[in-house]
Amino acid sequence: MYDWANSAYITTAAVALLPDYFARAVVGEAGINLFGMNLSATTLWGYMLGTAAFLVFIFAPVLGAIADFSSAKKRFLTGFAYTGSVFAMMLFFSKSGDVWLTVALFIGSQACFVGANVFYDAFLPQIASEDKLDSVSARGYAFGYVGGSLQFAIALTLVAMHEAVGISITMAARIGMAMTGIWWAGWTLLTMKYLKEVKTHYELPEAYHNRPKPIAYLTLGISRTISTAKKVGRFKHLTLFLIAYMIYNDGIHTVTSMATIYGTEELKLTTTSLMVTLLLVQVVAIGGALIFSRLASRIGAKRAVMCALVLWSGVVTYGYFIHTATEFFVLGMIVGIVLGGTQALSRSMYGAMIPESASAEFYGFYSVFSKFSSIWGPVTFGLIKQMTGSARLAIISLMIFFITGLILLGFVDDEQAKADKLAF
16 A cells, blocks of 8 residues: 555656646746756756665665664655655645756655655565565555556646636646645555564674664664675676666666656647546556566566566657657557556566565665666756757667666576575
8 A cells, every 4th residue: 555655646746747847837948057058847857867866876775774674664664755745745835937946845755755665665575475476566566556546637637627626727736746745645654554564683783882873773784785785796696687677777767757748848748638648657557567467477577577678668669759649648558558567577576586584675775776777867868858959869769778678687597596595
């Protein structure tokens, strides 16, 4: 149900309403001047996504190590969730011309969203046996798409009927974004009440006893992260999977996070066309996640992900050529089919390769690879758009991420990686 809770933010605010609102109302067609350069909304949005990813890249592995040692995964999860939901609610106060306020609120909410997911993902190996990891992970994503779709449909109805309600379309967008924070915070109450964390009984090493507890845990977290990095480096197939994931996830993250602003600035689509397509993506992704779970049970998670990466290459190729709302609609259907399956199976593949006793530490490390990659895709997209003036060249360039990730994933022996974890 935490997928149900947080998907409202990522679907409605981060992917749908905010990019469109940011481009049309906050920045506008004229762009902004920064350090003597004129930056379009598309370029600036790419840099914002990269900055949020960099913040998570810095803090995730250390917090993961601390959480494992102190049995604090649930506390970190709820702390990040409620802080992020407050940032999301505050997007209501972002008005036309409030560029830097919007930038700050988005980076804060996005960093907290991803930070919470580090600890949420870390529960997966503890609540599902190895043979159930793929199906449980996929069902989590499916629940997220259902919850995200419901909240998005409410927000979309408000935007579409703003005149009947007696408010402007910008006010409707602001209310819709704030609602995501309320939804996120409200449904997280179920996680707080029902999610149980298995307590570990580690004692702080004697060398840390004379330090204040926060400093002791921080120092220990850094030490354990360095130790984890050394361990991971000794296991070929786990390392190779992480590198492959880092590359292909960069492409996925960039497609999903830049799609709305691409439709706004490059294709000149209406807000309604964009929102309906994004709602379609969420609805189709419910079935997509479950279909790929079934596929994984027949051909294995690795081969299922490889099939999805071939389809992702087709997505960016088709995205280069489209011009109309109907074509964007078709693109959304294809994305919906492969989106949930790729993410869910990648998460469960990794969960099967890591030791359960250090799951938060290793999922923190997983997040580092994920977010390190997420820095470069949007930034590269923004740079290509800035240099060429065309977002089409930027989107087709993402094919290299999917092809490279596909090739590297082909060399991963996931069964050997599962056996290797016994040596941690």
